[in-house]
Amino acid sequence: MQKALAWLKSAQRPSELAEFYESHRTRFLVPRPAEDFGRAVARGQHFYLECNGTPIAATGVFDYGEGLPYVELSETFVVEDYRGFGIQGLFLRLRVASTVMYQGPEAVITAAVDPANERSLANAAHAGFERWAEPRSEVYASCSRCPYATRERACCCDFYRLPTEQARIQVGRFLEETAGGVLRLRRRSGDELGVPVAGVRWVTNGDQREALRQFSAGTIW
Numbered sequence: 507m508q509k510a511l512a513w514l515k516s517a518q519r520p521s522e523l524a525e526f527y528e529s530h531r532t533r534f535l536v537p538r539p540a541e542d543f544g545r546a547v548a549r550g551q552h553f554y555l556e557c558n559g560t561p562i563a564a565t566g567v568f569d570y571g572e573g574l575p576y577v578e579l580s581e582t583f584v585v586e587d588y589r590g591f592g593i594q595g596l597f598l599r600l601r602v603a604s605t606v607m608y609q610g611p612e613a614v615i616t617a618a619v620d621p622a623n624e625r626s627l628a629n630a631a632h633a634g635f636e637r638w639a640e641p642r643s644e645v646y647a648s649c650s651r652c653p654y655a656t657r658e659r660a661c662c663c664d665f666y667r668l669p670t671e672q673a674r675i676q677v678g679r680f681l682e683e684t685a686g687g688v689l690r691l692r693r694r695s696g697d698e699l700g701v702p703v704a705g706v707r708w709v710t711n712g713d714q715r716e717a718l719r720q721f722s723a724g725t726i727w
Contacts, residue, residue, distance in 0.1 A: 590693035599680035618663035634672030678722035
């Protein structure tokens, strides 16, 4: 590979990434209702990376229901050939920043992680997520459709929350790495993945970046 470009984009239709998810279905991608994707797309919070016209990674921000100040960072998948660049970390910072922009700084940012998914557990811990010992009942809404449900657990995943001070750090990092309009992700082999971010308009909008900067600095919100 050595060098490649992958464009950061927001899905425009709920069905846009359906084939991508279907062709890469794993136990770490639990099926969600179509309306969940519809709301995420309508808010501009279903993201993907596209390389040579083909999606190579996708992720989203999903709500727990109308009017609830909680979101779940979920449905993240990176095609095997593009692992090792830190795309999961980029997606996490992107989604935290988008939550501050669209749901507001008071929104509680959560994640559900399968205990067997060691990579995602490590990423969540590195980002500062803390175990959510007593999650709201709404987090189990999709469990009835989960093919991995068991009687031993209320859910196959454990739940985590991101403290506000950690969200500020993630937003600050995101602003720094996107300042030039193109991220440079590298893996240990020396391969480089350039990621132009102009496909997600708010990332390059001066006023919105300034609001995020103030959030990350703790001067407002």
